[in-house]
Every structure is written in structure tokens, then in C-alpha cells.
Amino acid sequence: MTVDSPLRRLRLRAPLLIWLVLIWNLLWGTWSWANLITGVLVALTVTVVLPLPVVAGGARIHPLPALYLIGHFLVNLTVSSAQVAWQTLRPSGIRQSAVIRVQLRTDSDLLLSIISQNLTLVPGSMVLDLDRRRMALGVHVLDVGDEADVERQRAEVLATERRVVRAFGSAEDIARLDQEPPQERATAPAAAEPTR
Incomplete structure (x- = not known):
């Protein structure tokens, strides 16, 4: 001790x-x-x-990847805001929404929180579930037309994870990015439902 x-x-x-x-x-x-x-x-x-609990591991800031993360977030925020505004104003409205489950590679509480906040702050997506034990996120996304849109959204979540881990992760977290995320294909990859 x-x-x-x-x-x-x-x-x-x-x-x-x-x-x-x-x-x-x-x-x-x-x-x-x-x-x-x-x-x-x-x-x-x-x-x-009111002391806060100690965050295991803490954050390591890597300046260039952090700047890239912030820049990408701001661009994504602007583009997504315009897309959601258009989807709500267009005559056909929002086609369908989907809830997708995405397997991540990081198991850091801090990084999972940053990833979740990054996804939720961008209009058109919202983290509904964070399964810490399985390192998986349940994400609600707007305006998916087919399975290709679902896979594109899943790839965007994984890209967000990559940017966050490269900006704030340890060497072990960054090395884990090269591994394939563990697959849980026993459950359906996406559940799409109309939003009317």
C-alpha cells in the first residue's frame, strides 16, 4: 500500500x-x-x-492527433447539423433510423466516455447503450436506407474510436487499434425501424 x-x-x-x-x-x-x-x-x-474518484490510467494527450480529432469533430458537427436540418425539412422526411451495435477495441473507461460524448454531440447519432464489459456501444443513427448505410455508420463509429484513442490513449490502447474488434455476430447487426 x-x-x-x-x-x-x-x-x-x-x-x-x-x-x-x-x-x-x-x-x-x-x-x-x-x-x-x-x-x-x-x-x-x-x-x-466532494472528491472525484480516481480515473485509472488517466489521459495522455498527443497534440497532433488531438488537433486532428478536434478539427474532424468540428467539421462533422457542421456537416451533420446541415444534413439533419435538410432531412427534417425535405418533403420525404427521415427515411428510417437504426440502432446499431458496434464492437470497440478500447477498454478504457475514460476513452469510452470520450468516444460516447463525441458521437452523441454530433447531430444524427446518439449513444443509447455502453456495455463496458463487452466493449460495445449501442448507437441510434438517423436516415439509413439500406445495409450499406448501416455499415457506413458502423465504420464511422470505429473511425471515431481510432481518432480518440490516437489523441488520448496509451501506447497499449493505440497498439490495440491494429487488432480486429471482437465480433458478436450472434445478435443482429442492426435493427432498423421507421420514424414517423
Whole structure:
């Protein structure tokens, strides 16, 4: 059993403390010494009274893949917003939606959370289920016409996983990307249902 020194605990909490102080100052809308000092006091109080559980492994930021992830996310957000707007306004409406199950290769809680948020924040897709034990996501997607559309959506989820892992994963996580995702083909690959 190892005992953490107060200095090490403070170093591990520093990013959260800085983030909380930044949010505190943004909420007040002005930068002043009073807001900075009270922000530090509030951040320390929150982290001591309401400590967050330790995330195993943590994140490793790889700058170039992280920039690529952010750029791709912003482009995807813009394009998907326009597509969903068009699908809702066009006379034929949205054809069908589908719920697909996608096997992932990462088993990191943090990376699975980032992947899920990345997919859910983009209009037209939403993570409905995260099966941590099986490393699988259940994703609802809009406007699928046939099996090729379903496979294209599945490939996009796997591409999102690849971008997130390359941006924030460990060397082991990145090496696991070269493996094929474990297949669970006993269940149907997609369930499509009309949305009317």
C-alpha cells in the first residue's frame, strides 16, 4: 500500500483546480483578484468535500492527433447539423433510423466516455447503450436506407474510436487499434425501424 504525499495529490488535482477557478471567473464575468482568490477557495473546498474518484490510467494527450480529432469533430458537427436540418425539412422526411451495435477495441473507461460524448454531440447519432464489459456501444443513427448505410455508420463509429484513442490513449490502447474488434455476430447487426 502506497501513501500519497500531499504534494503529489495537489499535483494530480491541479488540472481540475485550474479548470474550476477558470469556470468560477467566467461565471462572474470579470477578472479580479477577489474572484481569483474566491475561485481558488471554492475549488479547494469542492475537491476536498466532494472528491472525484480516481480515473485509472488517466489521459495522455498527443497534440497532433488531438488537433486532428478536434478539427474532424468540428467539421462533422457542421456537416451533420446541415444534413439533419435538410432531412427534417425535405418533403420525404427521415427515411428510417437504426440502432446499431458496434464492437470497440478500447477498454478504457475514460476513452469510452470520450468516444460516447463525441458521437452523441454530433447531430444524427446518439449513444443509447455502453456495455463496458463487452466493449460495445449501442448507437441510434438517423436516415439509413439500406445495409450499406448501416455499415457506413458502423465504420464511422470505429473511425471515431481510432481518432480518440490516437489523441488520448496509451501506447497499449493505440497498439490495440491494429487488432480486429471482437465480433458478436450472434445478435443482429442492426435493427432498423421507421420514424414517423
